[in-house]
Amino acid sequence: METISYHNRSFRILAAFGATMFILFYGRTFDLHHALSKPLFWYAFIVSFCVALLIVKIIHEMTVYLDGRFDWRKNFWQRITYQVFLGIFIPALIDVIVFTAYFLVLRKNIVHTGFLSSDLLRVVFLLALLNAYYYIHYRLLTRKHVHEQTSNHSNSDILNIDHNGLHLHLHVKTDVLLIYRDVRVTKVRTVNGNEYTTNHSLAQLNRQYKKQGICQINxxxxxxxxMLKGYINVEKRDSYSPIIKPAYRAAFPESLSHEFVVTRKYSDDFRERLADI
Structure with a gap:
């Protein structure tokens, strides 16, 4: 999977600075001139800014790492789970640890400073905003690539599958036996009896691989x-039962046999196209 280059170092520095100022002045009177004259402000600013830079760097690196393993479009729920854990929970934990040490140096108990009840909530909010920025940035950077990829493969014989960490390239005409919808999941069954999930809809796959022999039957x-030898009539009018070639029958799951029927709506197209194979 392709790694995304964000080229946003300046933005990250500004984000860290903005977050630092927000945390330091939120809920307080904004008097920068007065604050700059106080040594305690500078201590707090330097520590907060350094921690913010560290956290922004961690989120950036974790996001790039996840980009190479979990595509937002293809593995959304896996990706958002890892993103929340690595991009929000871990940075927030680091923030708590660092400021616990900071307050200990000042001989203060972090519990009594109000950090956990107020500042930490604002930190989590800012972390969520930064992760949302990376999500939107990712979508924008990959939108053109996805469009080009779809266009390039519209007449291709290759069906790309990303399934549980596997990246497969199936030759539709020779590798794919059938494709079906199981509740809300689209599944691809190969001639070897293997089964994989895909995020593509049946309508999209039917359009894209029509020239490779893919045909909708219901x-x-x-x-x-x-992969078909022919078809036989069934009791219901204008409905047919496809006959799979003997070489591929072992790959067909018997549990699907009662649904593997050409319905009236698709019967004419099915017969005409099968006759041309």
Missing amino acids: QSFLVNLY
Whole structure:
């Protein structure tokens, strides 16, 4: 999976500075001239700014790391889980640890400073905003790439699959037996009996791989016509049961046999296209 280059070092420095000023002055009278004359302000500013830079750097590195492993579009729930843990929880924990040490140096108990009840909540809010920025930035940076990839593969024989860490390139005409919708998940069944999930819809796959023999037979099934020997009539009028070639029957799950039917709506297109194979 491609690693994204954000080129946002200046933004990260400004974000750290802005977050520092927000935390230091939120809920207090904004008197910068008075604050600059106080040594305690400078101690707090230097520590807060350094911690902010560290946290922003951690979030940046973790985001780049996750970009290379969990695509936001293809693995959204996995990605958001890791992003919240590595991009919000861990940085917030680091912030608490550093400021606990800071207040100990000042001979103060962090519990009695109000940090945990007020400042920490604002820190978490700012962390969430920064992670949201990276999500939006990712979508914008990859939008053109996704569009080009879709265009380049519109007439391709290759179906790219990202499944549980596996990155596969299936030749539709020779590798794919059928594609079906299982509740809300689209599944691809290969001629070897393996099954993978994809984020593509049946309608999209039907359009994209029509020239490679993919044909819709009902609302839930696409079949590779090159894997069929023919079809037989069933009791219901204008409905048919596809006959899979003997070499591929072992890969067909019997649990799907009662749904593997060409319904009336798709029967004419199915018969015409099968006759041309």
